[in-house]
Amino acid sequence: MKIVLTGFRGTGKTSVGRILAERVGLPFFDTDARVERRAGMPIPEIFRRHGEARFRALEREAIASLRDAEGVISTGGGAVLDPANVADLRWHGTVFLLSAAPDVIQERIAGSDRPGLTDLPPAEEVQALLARRKEAYLGAADACIDTGTRTPGEAVDLILRQIGGDAGLSPDDRQERNVLLQRFGLADLGDMIEQDPGLRVCAIAGNPCAHSRSPLLYNRLFAHFGMRYHYTRFEWPDAETIIRLANFLPLKGLSVTIPFKADVLRHIDEVDGHAAAIGAVNTVVRCGGRMYGHNTDWLGVRAPLAHRRGARAVVLGAGGAAAAAAYALVSLDMDVTVLARTPDAARRLAERFGCRWGGLEEFRGSDTDVVVHATPVGMEPDTRSLLAPRDLRAGMTIFDLVYTPPETPLIRAAKEAGCETIPGTEMFVHQAVEQFRLITGIAVSPALVREMLL
Incomplete structure (x- = not known):
């Protein structure tokens, strides 16, 4: 088992990670500690002497060395900005994003001797970096845990429940989920989730969408990157029912196609600037019970x-x-x-x-x-x-x-x-490159996408 904890400084990665490792009987790895051993000096000293670029290079080496590790891994919030790090962390692992409100983070890290990454005052820097990293954080994570109002032990309890497949559904919700899966012709998906509690789900949502090659592409990419994910089809006459089913599942992402690209907007918690300007969403990222809407079609054209x-x-x-x-x-x-x-x-x-x-x-x-x-x-x-x-x-x-x-x-x-x-396959390829990054945090090349479609 490989469990990865990431998130901004002050979200409790180390304290949660140590407790979690003890509870599951696995070793604990802290990438910051590995960087310091490799450099022979504390991280603040690395920054002062060599700058952030040197720290990131050492961090990259530390994460690569843990690609095949079994254990609990705590890694810095800046690490997942590098898609290569995300690919190594995701390899046969489950990634949890630990988060907290900016004021809570600022209170927890006040007095730290680590130098700032911007010229902003500390409180403003926290807010600016959280906003800048949000997309990468949500993409790299399989699940999001708010540690701002929880003790480390409570956060560990929640992580263990999620690893065990507890989706927090009431008996009525579970019954409704199973009914909807039957109606969608996806009863086998319910069986898969029950048999593999760590499975994450993605799907194309449309009517029709049986012709889509997205399931072929994504399932091959998931296997290529060692991810416990399954991509399926949600073909149904209305977007509202699709979103309702999605909220009953361990769903990470949706590819949205005709006729729902505009309809789905009213079901999204946050829509990015490009999707808002276009008035259509073709990519939904779900984490922490919230849905984030994007549009990658325009990049597929551009x-x-x-x-x-x-x-x-x-x-x-x-x-x-x-x-x-x-x-x-x-x-x-x-x-x-x-x-x-x-x-x-x-x-x-x-x-x-x-x-x-x-x-x-x-x-x-x-x-x-x-x-x-x-x-x-x-x-x-x-x-x-x-x-x-x-x-x-x-x-x-x-x-x-x-x-x-x-x-x-x-x-x-x-x-x-x-x-x-x-041909339209080129739009499909280029939008899929960006969509895969948004949903998983991993960068793929157009060439790899074309190869997977053969």
């Missing part, structure tokens, strides 16, 4: 089109995917026009981002360098295309966000016209 910065672009569609596309293209300084079957929908979307708008019939290939198709047209078994061959010309870049089939009717016609073509 990355493959970075070479066309400043081009004249058209977005076909006015839904959540189209909003992410428009947001991405504007960030690349493109001159963007939104065209949709319903011009009013195109206008509403375009006005949010300062773009032009119109109906689909207004498309003019001669005035367009880049086309991003952001509707479901052409998704199997649909064989239609919103653009005819006469609309296409050599030199255009056609990006079809539909990825099933890999070669859509639009992509096929664009190839025949001599266009640069970008």
